Amino acid sequence: MSAQSEGNYAEALQNYYEAMRLEIDPYDRSYILYNIGLIHTSNGEHTKALEYYFRALERNPFLPQAFNNMAVICHYETLKYGSKGRILLTYSDRGEQAIRQGDSEISESWFDQAAEYWKQAIALTPGNYIEAQNWLKITGRFE
Known part of the structure; x- marks a missing residue:
């Protein structure tokens, strides 16, 4: 999360993709997907952001x-x-x-x-x- 908070979105995305590869808990994966959506939103990639928010909500509708x-x-x-x-x-x-x-x-x-x-x-x-x-x-x- 430090890469994301420092605005290093490329590094943050790599970290989140790696976390998705390793994490098996759906609840935890929902927050990883949500954070990926945040990065895409920050980058103005709204279609990608929506995709990741949807995927996060599939795993955690709350x-x-x-x-x-x-x-x-x-x-x-x-x-x-x-x-x-x-x-x-x-x-x-x-x-x-x-x-x-x-x-x-x-x-x-x-x-x-x-x-x-x-x-x-x-x-x-x-x-x-x-x-x-x-x-x-x-x-x-x-x-």
């Missing part, structure tokens, strides 16, 4: 910080590219194509996806993610 980070990525990418630009994060080729063509419904679906991730994070830690809770209320996505 990682609110992974849900939060996934929500932030979805929200950020939608704001960054809006309905006119290209969002790099897609679950399908059709979705990516629709975004490139300026489909506002797809943009809205990314906001909806962000909302779902934030709801899951909030459900796990109700006192956290106040800004996300406010955004959910303001946008009418809070139930």
Whole structure:
């Protein structure tokens, strides 16, 4: 973790990949995968980051910080590219194509996806993610 905290992400990734090779406990592996996701997020590699957050949650569905980070990525990418630009994060080729063509419904679906991730994070830690809770209320996505 020291390499990561010092900003030496290449070394940190090597260390985490080695840890994944050695670690067998799913719970511990979830945190290794989460940390790999953090590095990819820091590097702006959001598609890779999402992949590692998903993998972490497969092993440990009680990682609110992974849900939060996934929500932030979805929200950020939608704001960054809006309905006119290209969002790099897609679950399908059709979705990516629709975004490139300026489909506002797809943009809205990314906001909806962000909302779902934030709801899951909030459900796990109700006192956290106040800004996300406010955004959910303001946008009418809070139930």
